[in-house]
Amino acid sequence: MADEKQTAEPIEExxxxxxSPSSKLNFDGFWEYDEAPESTDHVEIKExxxxxxxxxxxxxxxxxxxxxxxxxxxxxxxxxxxxxxQDVDKAVxxxxxxxxxxxxxxxxxERGKYIYRLARLIQxxxxxxxxxxxxxxxxxxxxxxxxDIPLAAAYFFYYAGWADKLEYAFPGKKPKPLGVxxxxxxxNFPLLMLSWxxxxxxxxxxxxxxxxxxxxxxxxxxxxxxxxxAGLPEGVVNIVTGAGQTGSLxxxxxxxxxxxxxxxxxxxxxxxxxxxxxxxxxxxxxxGKGPNIIFEDAPINxxxxxxxxxIFFNQGHVCCAGSRLxxxxxxxxxxxxxxxxxxxxxxxxxxxxxxxDIGAINSEQQFEKINKxxxxxxxxxxxxxxxxxxxxxxxxxxxxTLFTNVGQSNRIVQEEIFGPVLTxxxxxxxxxxxxxxxxxPYGLAGGxxxxxGSKIFKVGSKIRNGVVWANTYNQFDPTSPFGGYxxxxxxxxxxxxxxYPYVKLK
Amino acid sequence: MTLTxxxxxxxxxxxxxxxxxxxxxKRSIKKDAKIQGLTLALSMIDLTTLEGMDTPGKVIQxxxxxxxxxxxxxxxxxxxxxxxxxxxxxxxxKALRGTGIRVASVATSFPSGMTSLENKLEECRxxxxxxxxxxxxxxxxxxxxxxxxxxxxxxxxxxxxxAGKAHLKVILETGELQTYENVRKASDLAMHAGADFIxxxxxxVKPAATQPVTxxxxxxxxxxxxxxxxxVGMKPAGGIRKAxxxxxxxxxxxxxxxxxxxxxxYFRFGASSLANDLLMQIVKQKxxxxxxxxxxxxx
Numbered sequence: 001m002a003d004e005k006q007t008a009e010p011i012e013e014x015x016x017x018x019x020s021p022s023s024k025l026n027f028d029g030f031w032e033y034d035e036a037p038e039s040t041d042h043v044e045i046k047e048x049x050x051x052x053x054x055x056x057x058x059x060x061x062x063x064x065x066x067x068x069x070x071x072x073x074x075x076x077x078x079x080x081x082x083x084x085x086q087d088v089d090k091a092v093x094x095x096x097x098x099x100x101x102x103x104x105x106x107x108x109x110e111r112g113k114y115i116y117r118l119a120r121l122i123q124x125x126x127x128x129x130x131x132x133x134x135x136x137x138x139x140x141x142x143x144x145x146x147x148d149i150p151l152a153a154a155y156f157f158y159y160a161g162w163a164d165k166l167e168y169a170f171p172g173k174k175p176k177p178l179g180v181x182x183x184x185x186x187x188n189f190p191l192l193m194l195s196w197x198x199x200x201x202x203x204x205x206x207x208x209x210x211x212x213x214x215x216x217x218x219x220x221x222x223x224x225x226x227x228x229x230a231g232l233p234e235g236v237v238n239i240v241t242g243a244g245q246t247g248s249l250x251x252x253x254x255x256x257x258x259x260x261x262x263x264x265x266x267x268x269x270x271x272x273x274x275x276x277x278x279x280x281x282x283x284x285x286x287x288g289k290g291p292n293i294i295f296e297d298a299p300i301n302x303x304x305x306x307x308x309x310x311i312f313f314n315q316g317h318v319c320c321a322g323s324r325l326x327x328x329x330x331x332x333x334x335x336x337x338x339x340x341x342x343x344x345x346x347x348x349x350x351x352x353x354x355x356x357d358i359g360a361i362n363s364e365q366q367f368e369k370i371n372k373x374x375x376x377x378x379x380x381x382x383x384x385x386x387x388x389x390x391x392x393x394x395x396x397x398x399x400x401t402l403f404t405n406v407g408q409s410n411r412i413v414q415e416e417i418f419g420p421v422l423t424x425x426x427x428x429x430x431x432x433x434x435x436x437x438x439x440x441p442y443g444l445a446g447g448x449x450x451x452x453g454s455k456i457f458k459v460g461s462k463i464r465n466g467v468v469w470a471n472t473y474n475q476f477d478p479t480s481p482f483g484g485y486x487x488x489x490x491x492x493x494x495x496x497x498x499x500y501p502y503v504k505l506k
Numbered sequence: 507m508t509l510t511x512x513x514x515x516x517x518x519x520x521x522x523x524x525x526x527x528x529x530x531x532k533r534s535i536k537k538d539a540k541i542q543g544l545t546l547a548l549s550m551i552d553l554t555t556l557e558g559m560d561t562p563g564k565v566i567q568x569x570x571x572x573x574x575x576x577x578x579x580x581x582x583x584x585x586x587x588x589x590x591x592x593x594x595x596x597x598x599x600k601a602l603r604g605t606g607i608r609v610a611s612v613a614t615s616f617p618s619g620m621t622s623l624e625n626k627l628e629e630c631r632x633x634x635x636x637x638x639x640x641x642x643x644x645x646x647x648x649x650x651x652x653x654x655x656x657x658x659x660x661x662x663x664x665x666x667x668x669a670g671k672a673h674l675k676v677i678l679e680t681g682e683l684q685t686y687e688n689v690r691k692a693s694d695l696a697m698h699a700g701a702d703f704i705x706x707x708x709x710x711v712k713p714a715a716t717q718p719v720t721x722x723x724x725x726x727x728x729x730x731x732x733x734x735x736x737x738v739g740m741k742p743a744g745g746i747r748k749a750x751x752x753x754x755x756x757x758x759x760x761x762x763x764x765x766x767x768x769x770x771x772y773f774r775f776g777a778s779s780l781a782n783d784l785l786m787q788i789v790k791q792k793x794x795x796x797x798x799x800x801x802x803x804x805x
Contacts, residue, residue: 023735025728030765031542031756036534142532301725302522337732345761354534451517471519 027344036354038141043131049217051081051241052224054094055234061086066243068215071138071367072351072360072395080217083240088209088249091238095180095207096255098235104177104205112163115202117230118223119156122149122191125226129191129219134351136218137190138360138396139314141352151476152195155494158478159199162499166204169496175503177205178281179257182250185220186263187213187362188317188418194220196493197260198237204502206258207236211250213263214243215363248274256280258502262319265416265442265487283491283501285319285483287416288444291437292322292473293459295430296330298449299471304338307422310447310473312346312400315358316420317366319488320445322473324413326433329426336404336424343387343400350392358420360395367396370419377403377412382423408439416442430455434462443485447473466492513655516694516729518686518722527717533757540753541791547752548575548784549583550770551777552610552741555590556617556709562597564805565590569601571805576785579792585781586770587640591616592633599637610640610675614665617679617708619644623661630668640673641665644708645692647682655695662699675703675741680719681711689719693726703739709776714744717758724762737766743776749787752780 048065050057060081070077083091103111122129126149133144166175181201185193190212201208212220220239227237240246244267251259251271261271262285275282292310294303310322327335351359361367378384382403391397403423406413413423427433437446445467448459460468466483469475476482481497483489491501535543553572555564565588572585587608590598595611602609611633614626630641643665649657666674676696680689696704704723707714720742727738742755752775759767767773782802790796 023731025731025764026766027760027764031546031760031768032539033533033535034537034539036536146532297517299517299519299522301729302519302526305522305526334732341764354532451519472521 025341027341033347033355035350037350038131038134038145038352038354040131040135040352043128045078045132045135045218048079049081049221049241051083051087051091052221052227052237052239053087053091054238055228055232057224060084066214068136068217069363070135071362071364072392074394074396077136078218080214080221080241083211083242083246083249085249087240088246088253091209091240092180092182092253092255094235095209095238098233099177099179099207101235102233103207103236106205108164108166108205111202111205112160114230114232115156115160115163115199118226118232119153119160121226121229122153122156122223125222126150126153129222131352132218132222133191134359137187137216138351138362140356140359141354142356143314148189148192151478152191155192155195155478156199159203159498162200163203166499166503169499170503170505173505175204175499175505178502178504179206180255181206181208181258181260181502182253182256183208183210183260184247184250184263185210185212187216188314188319190216191219191223193262194223196262196498200493200498201260201502202236204499206502209238209240209250209256211240211242211247214241217241251275258282260493260501261285268489281501283483283493284489285491285493286444286487286489287418287442288319288321288484288488289324289414289416289440289442290320290322290445290447290465291324291326291440291463292447293326293427293433293437293449294328294331294335295448295450295452295455296328297451299451300331300335300338302471303449304335304342306447306449306471306473307335307339308342308346311422312358312420313474315361315398317362317418318474320467320474322445322447323417323422324437324440325422325424326427326436327424328433329428332424332426336402339402340385343402344389346387346389346400348387348389348391348397348399358400361398361419362396364396366418367398370398370417370421373412373415373417373419373421374401377406377410377421380406380410380412382406382410382412408436414440430459434459438462438464441487444488445469515687516690518690520686523686523718523721527721527758530757530761531717531754535753535757541788543753543756544749544784544788544791545583546768547749547756547775548781548788549586550774551585551781552587552589552743552774553585553781554588554709554743554776554778556612560591560594562594565594565597566601567805569598569607571781571803572602572607573605575781576789576802579788582785582788586774589642589776592629592636595633595636595638608639609637610642611636611638612642612644612708614643616642616644617710619646623664626661627664627668630665634668634670634672638672640675641669642675642677642705644677644679645696647679650683650688650692655691658692659695659699662696662701666700673702674700675705675739676701677705677708677743678723679708679711680706680715681713686718686722689722690726693723694730697726697730697738701738703741703774705741705743705776707742707744707776709744715742715746715776717754720755721758721762724758728763731763737772739772739774740767741774741776746775746777747779747783749780749783752784
């Protein structure tokens with residue numbers, strides 16, 4: 001047989017080559033969408049915001065304020081008060097008083113009514129919240145309108161339902177509230193993270209001192225107005241603004257019983273150290289470097305959509321972002337080609353435009369960090385591909401970016417970039433994919449894409465992540481617990497499990 | 507090029523397809539983009555009459571509308587084609603001579619396709635001889651669902667040959683195929699067998715064209731294009747009545763296949779009442795007010 005004489009062909013690099021030179025999709029300027037900006041007429045932004053303590057807006061003791069910038073225009077939006085020691089003391093004192101006074105003694109059913117009221121008020125003012133979230137944080141209005149705000153309301157609705165059913169959540173035990181909860185939230189999903197923190201704390205009978213991130217405090221202070229509108233007893237929710245210093249005052253305050261923190265692993269470690277030796281309960285929701293694993297039997301066109309959603313959702317400012325893509329070798333070229341074409345159709349620009357897919361990077365600091373990582377990637381020898389889209393001249397905008405030719409040892413694969421930057425690696429067997437996926441200090445979330453149900457369970461259960469999505473990505477629901485392994489955090493938020501960090505069981 | 511294994515199923519995730527459509531439907535088409543889109547959609551229409559009670563009189567009047575959709579705006583494009591039953595091809599061909607509007611005829615025992623291959627080929631040859639520029643055939647859905655893919659493939663290839671230089675549109679009748687994976691498989695079969703266009707439906711079965719089905723077919727066209735470099739056209743047909751829907755379909759095309767497909771050469775709407783809604787919206791965009799329905803012809 002002629003075949004027998006054939007020797008193995010030399011191994012050569014075979015990048016994907018279309019069989020016809022013309023087979024390139026064209027996404028040029030024909031039939032461009034016109035601007036479709038969401039109106040800002042209905043929102044009111046004050047020149048200056050105070051602290052919300054004991055049911056009132058009060059000026060900070062030291063009288064210091066800091067500016068907040070709209071990252072899409074680099075223009076000053078408003079300024080927030082900087083809370084110092086005396087302010088934090090006041091807030092904790094108000095929270096303690098409210099805890100001992102009406103709140104912890106109140107029947108669950110009554111507490112629930114207040115939380116339902118907050119949920120409905122968020123729904124009523126959803127448009128306003130969405131516009132503010134986009135102006136303050138740079139996220140596209142499509143996301144703030146369709147994801148952030150409706151989900152925030154959903155978390156309040158969900159935990160309102162638990163308020164009078166806590167004995168069923170912990171059968172045979174008598175759940176008691178802890179006291180004052182100090183909560184520190186990040187800038188990527190400002191109102192949504194607030195809801196993750198405040199809703200379960202209130203449902204279980206705790207009172208709250210919350211610090212929003214310094215770049216995105218606006219919706220938290222709008223939420224404070226809702227607390228007034230809802231007639232929430234004074235001191236139950238206190239909102240103090242400021243940077244890391246204010247956060248550390250809350251963490252180290254003697255009269256705080258529980259700390260809930262969402263943010264970077266770096267800060268999480270500092271918090272954990274300072275909590276050592278105290279009896280404060282804590283939950284930490286930290287960074288991630290989510291693996292997204294695509295098997296060759298996956299529904300590829302939908303997987304490509306899922307990859308895009310996993311990494312470019314909210315400019316990649318998502319702790320559970322699928323920032324490490326693992327593609328089985330046989331389909332790697334095809335997937336990369338499809339990803340590149342798909343990236344050409346992403347619209348980067350004005351967060352308030354209804355057609356925008358990727359908005360502004362949240363702050364100058366983060367913008368610089370991402371650019372630094374792009375440089376690191378290129379210097380490490382990775383191949384960078386960016387979409388050819390136009391970006392506005394002003395504001396912090398970053399083109400969606402892919403890195404190929406990378407390995408586990410590269411910094412851009414190991415470290416959390418928190419931007420629209422995806423690294424792509426290949427694997428041959430499921431074991432190899434799992435091993436690479438787990439070879440990271442993080443363990444928050446990941447994805448598996450295959451048409452085979454058994455493979456979903458086999459692979460999914462071996463990935464050391466708090467959340468594994470199958471044939472989808474970035475799906476959130478109030479009933480589902482969320483949290484990390486390893487350096488991605490401790491404790492769970494959301495669902496029945498999200499009640500536990502806020503109760504003492506006897 | 508290696509031929510696609512037609513027995514292989516390309517996985518399609520239903521939830522993913524529907525989410526993608528939902529997301530694309532959020533595109534906001536305003537101002538100039540809206541007028542441009544509406545005009546483009548008008549130029550892509552296969553103005554259709556497929557009724558047992560069709561007569562030359564009816565077809566001639568439809569052809570008039572094809573040529574001049576709305577007299578007060580003579581700058582508007584004509585529609586792409588007029589689509590009729592085989593017996594009306596001659597009439598349509600005479601009425602449209604010299605206009606550049608193409609005559610499309612359904613063939614192969616439309617809509618069921620339940621006749622012998624010989625009859626189908628004969629019918630196809632006849633409509634081409636009568637002057638049809640385009641032939642819309644139906645696949646044998648029974649054989650397809652039975653798993654007899656090579657039969658379906660051979661049949662399309664034979665009809666393609668019989669159609670000669672006429673463009674072949676292959677109707678999958680997606681409303682009878684049950685799953686998106688079947689739609690994908692039928693699309694692949696049709697393209698590899700030589701289809702110039704793939705088309706969703708006859709309009710006689712419900713559901714007719716839907717956006718998710720169209721997306722699955724557009725993705726099949728894209729994958730086929732990546733593999734072969736040949737551009738295949740797409741025609742959703744049936745159930746598209748409103749201008750807004752038409753714009754949503756154009757967004758699907760633009761963001762899946764790119765702008766090269768945004769031409770009547772590669773994308774068509776099989777519809778009849780859509781034309782009037784497009785006209786009404788175009789006039790609204792130009793004048794700022796809606797006109798009464800009575801200003802638009804009902805042919």
